[in-house]
Amino acid sequence: MEKSFIIILGYNSSLPFYNHHPTSQILSMKNNLFLIDCGEGTQTQLLKTKIKMNKINNIFISHLHGDHYFGLISILSTYQLLRRNSLLTIYAPKGLKEIIEIHIKWSNSNINYPLRFVVLSSIKQKKIYENKNVKIYTIPLKHKIYTNGFLFKEKKNFKRLKIDKIKKIKEIKIKDYRSIQKGYNYIKKNGTIIPNKYLTYNRIKSLSYAFCSDTKYNPEVVKYLKNVDLLYHETTYLHKYKDLANKRGHSTSINAAKIAKKSNTKKLIIGHFSNRFTNKSMFKKEAKKIFKNTIIPKTLVKYYI
Numbered sequence: 001m002e003k004s005f006i007i008i009l010g011y012n013s014s015l016p017f018y019n020h021h022p023t024s025q026i027l028s029m030k031n032n033l034f035l036i037d038c039g040e041g042t043q044t045q046l047l048k049t050k051i052k053m054n055k056i057n058n059i060f061i062s063h064l065h066g067d068h069y070f071g072l073i074s075i076l077s078t079y080q081l082l083r084r085n086s087l088l089t090i091y092a093p094k095g096l097k098e099i100i101e102i103h104i105k106w107s108n109s110n111i112n113y114p115l116r117f118v119v120l121s122s123i124k125q126k127k128i129y130e131n132k133n134v135k136i137y138t139i140p141l142k143h144k145i146y147t148n149g150f151l152f153k154e155k156k157n158f159k160r161l162k163i164d165k166i167k168k169i170k171e172i173k174i175k176d177y178r179s180i181q182k183g184y185n186y187i188k189k190n191g192t193i194i195p196n197k198y199l200t201y202n203r204i205k206s207l208s209y210a211f212c213s214d215t216k217y218n219p220e221v222v223k224y225l226k227n228v229d230l231l232y233h234e235t236t237y238l239h240k241y242k243d244l245a246n247k248r249g250h251s252t253s254i255n256a257a258k259i260a261k262k263s264n265t266k267k268l269i270i271g272h273f274s275n276r277f278t279n280k281s282m283f284k285k286e287a288k289k290i291f292k293n294t295i296i297p298k299t300l301v302k303y304y305i
């Protein structure tokens with residue numbers, strides 16, 4: 001199984017800019033593909049990757065500013081043209097379902113594949129998705145309109161078996177493997193306990209990814225982000241514009257770096273830069289003063305978590 005990774009399809013803010021795309025990301029976690037936000041041009045960006053669009057079954061929309069969802073209708077329409085038949089679930093604030101339905105109605109088109117909307121409305125953190133490998137939670141953010149970030153967590157990995165050691169104990173059968181992989185000791189028929197560490201390798205750490213865009217500086221968010229392996233946090237402004245950032249519900253480079261530091265995250269990716277700043281490396285320079293492991297991403301490149 002490939003290690004979990006993200007591909008950033010776009011990280012620009014709302015005004016269009018040549019060769020830059022608004023917010024959208026793909027997360028591959030334990031072989032699940034999740035699309036996070038869907039700004040204009042997401043579909044054409046996706047076509048430049050090896051990601052198979054049809055394998056995306058869950059789309060997460062942080063909020064209803066256009067630079068975070070204007071690309072959605074075209075993707076839904078393509079799925080119809082490609083005769084998708086598997087369920088697609090969209091997690092988004094109230095209103096998106098209505099927007100999509102109005103579009104379908106007035107374009108006299110149909111969506112014949114199962115499409116489900118999960119309306120996000122809580123201002124508290126909620127678990128919104130779980131399967132056997134992954135759990136996903138909202139991250140309540142503070143922006144001009146109702147907004148969530150998303151926290152993606154791998155579930156505890158099973159331990160890898162030391163088959164040579166196991167084979168030496170004849171009474172261990174294949175049906176016993178799963179409980180040993182979960183970390184239990186093996187108890188022989190004569191009552192002897194075989195410690196789990198003798199039968200398995202150390203458990204591989206489960207990884208987590210947090211997506212925070214758009215939001216003003218809000219240290220309360222740190223409690224949701226503790227020890228995440230990778231954090232994406234918006235930095236619309238350089239720090240000299242901190243008052244403007246706060247007024248517009250956005251963060252500065254220093255704000256993002258402080259959140260990363262307080263959260264004890266391992267790596268910070270910044271984005272959602274305002275076009276007023278032509279030299280994007282200034283964002284990194286500022287953030288690095290507070291949090292060293294900060295990067296400005298390249299689009300369409302895999303970043304392993």
Ligand SMILES: [Zn+2]
Nearest residue numbers: 063065143214
């Ligand atoms: Zn916004």
